[in-house]
Amino acid sequence: MAWLVAPASMATLKHPITIAGGGLAGLSLGIALCRQGLDVTLHEASTYPRHRVCGEFISGVSEDTLAQLGITHTLTDAVSLSRACWSDAAGPLGSMKVTGRGISRWRLDENLRQTFIDLGGRLVTQSRIQPGPGIIWATGRPKRPGPWLGLKFHVSNLALTHDLEMHMGSTGYLGLARIESDSVNVCGLFQTHMGIKAKGPALLIAHLRAGGLHKLADRLDAANINPASFCGVAGFRLGSQPGPPFSIGDSACMIPPFTGNGMSMAFESAECALQPAIDYAHGHQTWDQAAAASKKAHHQRFRRRLTIAGLLHSLLTTRFGMQLTTSLARRRAVPYDLLLQLVR
Ligand SMILES: Cc1cc2nc3c(=O)[nH]c(=O)nc-3n(C[C@H](O)[C@H](O)[C@H](O)COP(=O)(O)OP(=O)(O)OC[C@H]3O[C@@H](n4cnc5c(N)ncnc54)[C@H](O)[C@@H]3O)c2cc1C
Numbered sequence: 001m002a003w004l005v006a007p008a009s010m011a012t013l014k015h016p017i018t019i020a021g022g023g024l025a026g027l028s029l030g031i032a033l034c035r036q037g038l039d040v041t042l043h044e045a046s047t048y049p050r051h052r053v054c055g056e057f058i059s060g061v062s063e064d065t066l067a068q069l070g071i072t073h074t075l076t077d078a079v080s081l082s083r084a085c086w087s088d089a090a091g092p093l094g095s096m097k098v099t100g101r102g103i104s105r106w107r108l109d110e111n112l113r114q115t116f117i118d119l120g121g122r123l124v125t126q127s128r129i130q131p132g133p134g135i136i137w138a139t140g141r142p143k144r145p146g147p148w149l150g151l152k153f154h155v156s157n158l159a160l161t162h163d164l165e166m167h168m169g170s171t172g173y174l175g176l177a178r179i180e181s182d183s184v185n186v187c188g189l190f191q192t193h194m195g196i197k198a199k200g201p202a203l204l205i206a207h208l209r210a211g212g213l214h215k216l217a218d219r220l221d222a223a224n225i226n227p228a229s230f231c232g233v234a235g236f237r238l239g240s241q242p243g244p245p246f247s248i249g250d251s252a253c254m255i256p257p258f259t260g261n262g263m264s265m266a267f268e269s270a271e272c273a274l275q276p277a278i279d280y281a282h283g284h285q286t287w288d289q290a291a292a293a294s295k296k297a298h299h300q301r302f303r304r305r306l307t308i309a310g311l312l313h314s315l316l317t318t319r320f321g322m323q324l325t326t327s328l329a330r331r332r333a334v335p336y337d338l339l340l341q342l343v344r
Contacts, residue, residue, distance in 0.1 A: 013039060014283030019136045020129050021045075023052070024263055025249025026138030027112035029270035029277065032069040034119035038281050042121060045128035045139075048113045052105040053150040053233045055257055056185040057081065057164055057177040059100035060344035061264035065271050074111035077180045078103035081163035086329070088168045088322070089212040093329035096336040098164060100260060102179040104154065106229070131244040133287050136277060138270075140250045141236040142243055148172075148236065150257070151204040152187035154229040158219065160184060166258065168322060169211025173258055174204075186220060189257050191317075192234055201225045203232070239310055246291035248273045252298055253306055256313035259343040265302065272297035309343040 017033055019026045022044030030042045058078070066072040078101035085095040117123060131137055149172075158176070165176040174188030190207040198206040201220075208217040236254070243251040249266040273294040280290035315321035328334050 013281050015134065015281050016041065017136065017277055017281055018043070018129075018134055019138055020131070021138035021140060021249070021251070022048075022113065022116075022123065022125075023109065023138065023140050023249060024112065024266035025251070025270050026136075027109065027116050028069045028071050028267050029136065029138065029248060029273055030116045030121050031071055031112065031119060032270060032274050033277060033281070034116065034121045035070045036278055038278070040116075040121045041124065042116065043124045043127040043129045045126070047125045049106045049110040051152070051154075051229045051231045052109070053152050053187065053231050054105050054185075054263070055152075055175045055177055055187040055260060056104055056179050057100050057102055057175060057260040058263045059098060059260040061267050065264075065267055068271055068274070069267060071112065071115065071267070074108060074115060075101055075103060077107050077111070079163075079178050079180055081178060083162040084164040084166065085162040086166040086168065088326050089170075089214070090326075093168075093326055094332070094334060094336065095162060096340070098260075098340070100164070102163070102177045102185065104179045104183070104185065107180060135244075135246075136273065137244045137247040137251050138249050139243075141233070141254055142241050142251060143235050144237045144241075146235055146237040147192055148234070148238075149190045149192045149207075150187070150233045150236075151190065151207065152185065152229070152231055153201045153204065154179070154183045154185055154226045155220065155223040156181075156183050156226065158184045158186075158223040164260075167208075167213055167216050168316065168326070169208060169213045170319070170322070171211040172207065173316065174208065174213070174216070175258075175260075183226075184223075187257075200227060200230050204230075238313065239306060245288070246273070246276075246294055248294070248298075252295075253302055255302075255306055255343070256309045258313065258316065259305075259309050261305065261309070261344055264344070268301060269298060272301055305343050312339065312343070 016039040172190035276290035276293040279285040
């Protein structure tokens with residue numbers, strides 16, 4: 001494995017590292033920094049294990065990135081996913097090959113947590129901290145007024161036509177992804193203005209019906225839903241985020257979920273921040289210089305995919321755009337492979 005710099009003794013370190021947020025970005029950066037011999041404290045507002053709103057389909061992350069961060073082994077429980085399809089209320093629109101993995105956040109975040117602890121990282125759970133100099137900000141989607149509602153739960157007896165099914169409704173979209181233990185993750189992004197009053201898993205199913213996806217709603221009604229896995233999130237915006245200068249993961253930028261690339265970006269973002277954080281810890285860069293170097297690396301790595309994914313998301317979530325895309329799909333005129341490459 002090729003490390004960026006040789007592990008240092010604590011005595012040569014000028015600054016300990018503090019990270020706020022123990023999701024994918026914060027934990028994977030924490031792990032990589034611990035492997036460099038750095039002194040890392042991570043504050044997490046919640047506890048582990050826990051369910052997170054996420055499609056749980058990881059795609060686009062390279063083996064090099066996983067190895068650079070030292071987290072390859074945390075994905076060994078993942079299921080390999082290779083066949084995907086998308087449909088609207090009228091039926092199938094197309095199928096495609098994908099290269100991805102399915103794993104619950106319950107399992108993945110716990111695997112990362114355990115690795116961080118095993119490497120000597122200090123983890124302070126139920127600790128919600130405030131931004132400040134010397135704190136790498138990995139706290140996920142910032143709270144901002146936004147038009148989207150994300151909902152998810154796990155089911156255990158749902159037969160899938162493909163490893164990953166994407167369903168487009170008139171008020172949002174939903175993915176079904178195979179994950180470990182023969183379970184399926186059900187996760188959707190819906191418009192909030194629908195005013196639907198249901199609670200728990202019924203809320204997600206009601207949103208499917210409101211968007212015209214009745215057959216899918218019937219399938220989920222008949223499935224064995226794990227109610228404890230239900231979670232939801234509202235009040236966020238996609239795209240670049242106005243976070244503190246040294247932000248990573250969703251705190252820095254959030255790609256539309258349909259790409260299945262957000263988790264990969266969280267890991268890649270940790271990779272972008274790794275050398276600047278090491279340089280800061282050794283006193284080779286000031287905090288401001290390290291933050292600027294990390295931001296520049298993010299910009300170079302993510303600008304293109306964020307722009308293209310944002311345009312496609314707008315297309316897929318307006319009535320005219322949906323009509324155009326589905327009619328192209330029915331004529332087999334959607335270049336899936338190219339589009340997938342452009343949002344990675
Ligand atoms: C509906 C939906 C579907 C998605 N589907 C997919 C998908 O299929 N594939 C994919 O790759 N991506 C998907 N994503 C995106 C993916 O979930 C995120 O990109 C990823 O979770 C980002 O990881 P993160 O570490 O930046 O943030 P998070 O995983 O959100 O972690 C942030 C952590 O910070 C903690 N925290 C917050 N504030 C503080 C504080 N002040 N102090 C300390 N701790 C704090 C939180 O408790 C949390 O644990 C989806 C997102 C949504 C909304």
